[in-house]
Amino acid sequence: MAKIAYILLCHKDPEAIIRQANRLTATGDYISIHFDASAGPGPYRAIQEALGDNPSVCFAAKRLRCGWGEWSLVQATLNAVEAALESFPRATHFYMVSGDCMAIKTSEYVHDFLDTEDCDYIESFDFFTSDWIKTGFKEERLIYRHYFNERTRKWWFYTSYTWQKRLGLTRKVPADLQMQIGSQWWCLRRRTLELILEFASQRPDVMRFFRTTWIPDETFFQTMVRHLVPETEIRNRTLTFLMFTDYGMPVVFYNDHYDLLLSQDSLFARKISPEATELRARLGLLYATQGIDFRISDEGRNLFRFLTGRGRIGRRFAPRFWEAEASVGRERELMVVVCKKWHVAKRIVESMRQVTNLPAVDYLFNEEDTPLPYLGGIQSSLEKRARHRRAMMRMLFDYFESDRLIICLDPSNIELLHDFYADRSTTKVLEIECEFSDEYLVGHAKRVGLAGELTSGATLERLLPTIRNDVAQETDNLRDAGFSDYHQLNERASEEANADQIAPFLSIGHDQALEIARTPHLFSD
Template structure:
């Protein structure tokens, strides 16, 4: 059975460190602690004194002064690992933690996960090809030497970097290593940890290289594990649940996140707010509990993006330059069918193709596999289509050699509607207003990643009103915008009323519109 040696790096709140150590060792696991040498000696002495009666806890033999982005964090980790190897010969797995982490599963569950798969759990993506780094310094982290801390000595850090670049003092990466990158929160088997420590002792050249690498805690262990361990024995993921905001800051969890955290497919979570006392108490009791069943839905990241995105709806100050330079054409008529249920819109548009011979394109701004002609590459990705929206539609008009064309659009694409409405071409809109049952909303939540197959009925019941209100908001926003030539097909309206609206949209007789609608079961799911 798995026995976990927790490698705890911490720098504050000695009382919380003591509580964390006692909680995680109560179920038979062990812990090695490195307490930052920058912290007060009295705090460290208090931790050692309070845990002196806990045989399952040991301490790094040498404390290091740690700085963010420095080798010191790796050295502190190595010191704690060595202490754990020496003190706990029966430990099977080594799990990296910080003082802000807490278990979101029971020890029983964690041991079962580790016993089931003989793997190392660590993010290890190719440094140069993966795109893991989103902003800031990339290749220069490795190819230049970094002697100063960017946060503590910003001017010296960037001055040193600039001088090296000017003088061409690039260095070579060790030839036998393929540098990897990923989260520093890993769980490794004992054999892997022993291989790493042996490698460190023998390959001082590699240690020298990483000592002056910027943010080596995201590359050192990730590279060595991939170098030493067969790929089939590596699970390229972390077992610690963490999320980051748009600004690169870690998301903090509070008292009302308990159910969300337990539903994620992870063993620990980071960061728990120091003020979330109720959450800490509940999670603290959880680790030692037995026979707890977890319903894993794993929707946390998608749900966070969805909810925070509701508050970020804004407008651009001006059109993009490629949009101001292009127009669909004054004599052209763009007809847009707007519907949240894509299959309903496609059903109507297919019938309009047959009845009117008008060129029509399905959800070209929403579905990457929408059938489109070759337009020189502008149509190849959704990103390109959105970026060059007017140019794309103008080229479609020219391709079909027509001054009238129908498109399908999701109601969430409000910015596209406002952009096309500002064009010199005539815009005609037909919104299809469908009814949304609870089962449809639940399916929608699963399709977009707000819920998983294992999400409980209670959690779904709490989420569905938010999803329903979001769909209603999209529709209300369109109707409140004051678009000219806006027509509306309602599932609840009479066939005669819907035929009247469709006739106005396509500029045909009432009888023609009735025939089109009579030939299809428009709102059938």
């Protein structure tokens, strides 16, 4: 039968920690505690005195001051794991919890669950190809060295990052590791943790690398497990139920969430509000109870996405006013200028404004600072604009009091075009095909962060064919999509030929189209 050693990282509320430790050890399991050194000696002494006589409790040999996003969180975990491995030789599984976690199943259920399969439970997705990171730094977490805490020493953190980026001071990921990322709340077997500690002692180069990565608690154990354990023995999930808002903040559970939590396909939940005294009391009694038949519906995350996606105006769960209508409108015509060279598209769209007096908006789905009218908040971020793309278009039509609108779009946004074409409105596309010199592609690589000012010529030579191929692939994807009302301008074509494409796109005469095609310096870089 499984014997669990809980690895508890905590930094406050010693009374709650004492209750949690007594509760988790009362049914025969163990707990290893790391209490943050920044909390001072008094609270820690109170915990030691209260739990000192409990043979199922041990403490990390060394306490650390932990900071969010720092290696200190991983090292504190390793310290608690080492203490647990030494103190509890009968422990078969090691389960990470925090002071805000509570069991949402009985001890009986938890042990039966772990006995079902001989495996490790840990989220571990490919760092570079997965979309686990939604916003902010991605590869920057790894290729630059992070010596300062982003929250407490923000200026030093970003100054250090900026100078490393300017000077091209990147580093490589250890060649034999496939970097993974996932939730830091895992449940691992004894042998797995022994392998990780053995690997850590034999590979100081890997440990040096992780010590200066950013948010290593989301990458270290995830990468180590995938590197050391056969894939058939890994379940790519966390057993702790947790959710995050659109703003990256953890969802907090309150008294009325008891039934919801018990119905989830998880063993623990995080975070339980300190003010949810009734919920904490009921979950505290639950763990030692026997004979409960849990009905698993596991609807929590889908329910949360469903409800929060609707917002609140005056009454609970009412739709945001911009979501009242999800179609652009049957009678409306959306004209999309697609071009990889944004300055070229902006020039021709400005000419279209002047010649036709049609309303036009530049790269609103690609540039955060594209000038836009206030639309109730939907226009405030690229993420919101893309999420509510059709509503965004409808509101722009309403704002301009027009049934025809021109926008610019990067060819990488083909999924937006598919969505617009699926709408009841009329959608037209004018693709502008440009020539791309090596100099332009080098500048593009620097603008998007693929290269720096100090990147060597040899590196750029190897990079250019890939970038050129990506640009060509985007064009091929557009043409293979089979969009109707699809028109093309070409940098090498004559002004007359390009005018023949502009005229049907804008539904104007040839003379007006020729005036637009003759836009001064249209294709100049």
